[in-house]
Amino acid sequence: MDRQSVVSSNLAEVGYDPNLETLEVQFKSGGIYQYFNVPAFMYERLMSADSLGRFFNTEIKGHYPEAKV
Known part of the structure; x- marks a missing residue:
């Protein structure tokens, strides 16, 4: 999967x-x-969030099944 660098x-x-x-x-x-x-x-919400890390921690992590690659 192609990934893009983020700030x-x-x-x-x-x-x-x-x-x-x-x-x-x-x-x-x-x-x-x-x-x-x-x-x-x-x-889309993640990528437009003021703080990607904060959005990730509150809206993604722990809310969706995950796997280490």
Whole structure:
């Protein structure tokens, strides 16, 4: 999955596959995780958030199934 660099103190890169509704996040610590069943509007909200890390922690993490890549 293609990821793009983001400006965040915690997230390094973010990618999204709308067909699979899968969000992929690479953290600055190096870990890469996929989050499943994430609707496109949540990805759009994440990418337009004032703080990507805060939005991720409150709206994505713990709300969707995840797997370490």
